[in-house]
Amino acid sequence: MTDIVQVPYLQVLRNGTPIPDVYSVSTSHGYSQAIAEAHVRVPHIDAIVPWDVIEIRVGLGADADEAEANAATRFKGLYVQTTRDLYPTALDLVCKGYLVKGQIYRLSSHAGLDLTGSAGDHHGETDQGYIYVLFKLCGLTPDVAIDTSGDIVVAASGDYPALDLKGTGILMGGNQPTDQGYGAHGAFLMRYGETSFDWIQRIDAISLGYRTFDSIDGKIARYLISAIPSGAPDFEFIEGVDIERATLSDTFLDAKDYVAVAGYADGVSESDSAHVHHQHYEARGFNPYFYYGESGTFGVVPVALSITSPMLERSVASDPGQGITCQQVAEWLLAENNVRRLSVPLITPRGDAIKPGDTIRIHSPYMLGLTSHLFWVQDVALQLDETGRFQQTLTGIGVA
Amino acid sequence: MATSEYLTANVYSFQGVIFNVLNDPFPGRSRPANVNVVHIPGGNVNYFQLGGKGPKQLVYQVYLDAELGFTYYVQLEDLLGTQGTLVAPDGASLTAILMSFERGDWLRDRVDQGSREMTARATFSIVETS
Numbered sequence: 001m002t003d004i005v006q007v008p009y010l011q012v013l014r015n016g017t018p019i020p021d022v023y024s025v026s027t028s029h030g031y032s033q034a035i036a037e038a039h040v041r042v043p044h045i046d047a048i049v050p051w052d053v054i055e056i057r058v059g060l061g062a063d064a065d066e067a068e069a070n071a072a073t074r075f076k077g078l079y080v081q082t083t084r085d086l087y088p089t090a091l092d093l094v095c096k097g098y099l100v101k102g103q104i105y106r107l108s109s110h111a112g113l114d115l116t117g118s119a120g121d122h123h124g125e126t127d128q129g130y131i132y133v134l135f136k137l138c139g140l141t142p143d144v145a146i147d148t149s150g151d152i153v154v155a156a157s158g159d160y161p162a163l164d165l166k167g168t169g170i171l172m173g174g175n176q177p178t179d180q181g182y183g184a185h186g187a188f189l190m191r192y193g194e195t196s197f198d199w200i201q202r203i204d205a206i207s208l209g210y211r212t213f214d215s216i217d218g219k220i221a222r223y224l225i226s227a228i229p230s231g232a233p234d235f236e237f238i239e240g241v242d243i244e245r246a247t248l249s250d251t252f253l254d255a256k257d258y259v260a261v262a263g264y265a266d267g268v269s270e271s272d273s274a275h276v277h278h279q280h281y282e283a284r285g286f287n288p289y290f291y292y293g294e295s296g297t298f299g300v301v302p303v304a305l306s307i308t309s310p311m312l313e314r315s316v317a318s319d320p321g322q323g324i325t326c327q328q329v330a331e332w333l334l335a336e337n338n339v340r341r342l343s344v345p346l347i348t349p350r351g352d353a354i355k356p357g358d359t360i361r362i363h364s365p366y367m368l369g370l371t372s373h374l375f376w377v378q379d380v381a382l383q384l385d386e387t388g389r390f391q392q393t394l395t396g397i398g399v400a
Numbered sequence: 401m402a403t404s405e406y407l408t409a410n411v412y413s414f415q416g417v418i419f420n421v422l423n424d425p426f427p428g429r430s431r432p433a434n435v436n437v438v439h440i441p442g443g444n445v446n447y448f449q450l451g452g453k454g455p456k457q458l459v460y461q462v463y464l465d466a467e468l469g470f471t472y473y474v475q476l477e478d479l480l481g482t483q484g485t486l487v488a489p490d491g492a493s494l495t496a497i498l499m500s501f502e503r504g505d506w507l508r509d510r511v512d513q514g515s516r517e518m519t520a521r522a523t524f525s526i527v528e529t530s
Binding site: 001002003004005006007008239240241242243244245349366367386387388389390391 | 439451
C-alpha cells in the first residue's frame with residue numbers, strides 16, 4: 001500500500017502582487033490550441049484592467065511548506081475578460097496566453113505589408129524570422145533587429161514575454177517573381193485585415209513540424225513536434241502508480257498514404273508556357289491497412305492528403321533558389337500521416353509541471369496494452385478546485 | 401418561560417432570542433474537511449489531497465415551550481443567514497452564523513395552558529477570524 005498525501009499551494013499574482021482568496025484555477029495549454037487559457041475564480045477583485053499580467057503558481061507537497069517550495073509557474077499570460085456570477089458571488093477572470101495579442105491586432109494597410117523586406121533587402125527570412133517579425137508587429141517583442149538565421153531566444157522584459165523560437169532556418173520568400181498577386185512577394189505579404197496569428201498558422205503549416213504556442217511559464221515557444229516522439233521522456237506514467245484515468249484510441253482511419261503538395265505558381269509550364277505551372281511534389285507510401293488491388297499494385301487506391309501553399313517556392317532541392325521545397329513538406333506530411341495513430345487522454349494527480357511538447361512514456365501493459373510507449377504531450381489542462389482537488393489532464397499523441 | 405419536564409438548564413440565546421437546548425449539554429459538533437481521495441486503479445496507491453477544513457459547526461436540538469415559544473421560533477427563523485452573538489448557559493459567547501433552522505418532528509398545542517411546545521434543529525457556523 002502506498003498512500004501519498006498532497007497539500008496544494010496556490011498563488012495567483014496580478015502584475016506581481018498576490019490576489020487574496022482565490023477559489024480555484026484552471027489552465028489549458030497545447031500546441032494545437034496554440035493560445036493558452038486560464039480561469040481564476042475569486043470572490044472579488046479591485047480595479048483589474050485588461051492586459052494585467054496574471055501568473056498562476058501551483059505546488060504540491062506532503063505539507064504546506066513543501067508545497068510552497070515546489071511551486072512553479074503553471075500559467076503566465078494576460079487578463080482579458082471577466083464573467084461574474086450573481087450568487088454565489090464569484091468572478092471568473094479569463095486570461096489568455098501572450099499569443100492572444102497576435103490574434104487581436106489586424107493589419108490596417110490596404111496595400112498589405114511585404115514581410116520579406118524587413119531587413120531592407122527583400123531576400124526573405126527564415127520561418128522563425130517571419131514569426132519574430134510578426135511578433136514585433138503585434139507588440140509581443142521590442143522592435144529591434146536581431147539575427148534570425150538560427151534559433152531566436154529572447155528573455156522576458158517589461159511587458160514582453162520570453163521567446164524561444166526554433167525553426168527550419170531555411171530562407172523563404174526571396175524567390176517569387178514580381179507579378180504575383182499583391183506585389184513583390186505575394187505569398188509573404190501580410191494582407192489587409194490579416195492577423196499575425198493567421199500568418200503564423202500559415203507558415204507553421206509548412207514548417208516541417210515546427211509549431212508556435214504558449215508554454216506554461218509564459219514563454220512563447222516554437223518547437224519541432226513530429227508524429228513519432230523519440231528520445232528520453234520527460235515524464236513516465238505507470239499503471240497502478242500514477243494514472244488515475246486514461247483512454248487509449250488506436251486508429252488507422254485518419255492515415256494517408258499519398259501526399260500531394262502544390263507550391264506557388266511561377267507562370268511557366270514545363271510543356272506549355274500558356275499554362276501556369278505550380279511547384280509540386282507527390283509522396284507515396286505503403287500502408288499495411290489499405291487495399292492496393294488484387295494484384296497488390298502499389299498505389300491503386302491512394303488515400304490522399306493534398307495541400308497548397310504559395311509559400312513553397314521550389315518543387316525539389318535541386319531547383320534553383322531558396323525556400324522550403326514541396327518535397328520536404330510532402331515527405332514530412334507522409335511520415336506524419338501514414339501511421340496508426342495512438343491518442344491517450346490521461347488524468348493524473350501528479351503535480352509535475354508538464355507542458356505541451358514534452359515527451360512522456362506510458363507503461364500500462366495490462367490495462368492499456370502499452371509497454372513503455374512514447375507519446376508527445378499535445379495539450380495539458382490543470383485544475384485546482386476550491387476543495388483542494390488537483391488533477392492534470394494530458395493528451396498524449398503517438399503512433400503504433 | 402414556563403417550566404417543562406424537558407427543560408434543562410441549557411438556556412442559550414442568539415442575538416438576544418433565547419431557546420432551550422433539549423437535554424443536550426454537548427451539542428453536535430461538526431467540521432467538514434476537504435479531503436479528496438484519489439485511488440489509482442490497478443495498484444494499492446491512493447492520493448490524499450488535503451484541501452483544508454471547513455467552518456466549525458454546532459448543531460442544537462432546540463426546545464421551545466410556553467406562551468412565547470412560537471414567537472421565539474419566528475424570531476430565530478428571521479435570524480437565519482445572519483451573523484450574531486451566541487451565548488451559552490455559562491455566559492460564554494462566540495460569533496456565529498445561523499446556517500439553518502428547521503422545525504423538528506414534534507409540536508404540541510397546549511390549549512389548556514394557551515401555549516405551544518415545539519422542537520427545532522438549529523445549525524450555527526462559528527465565525528473565527530484568526
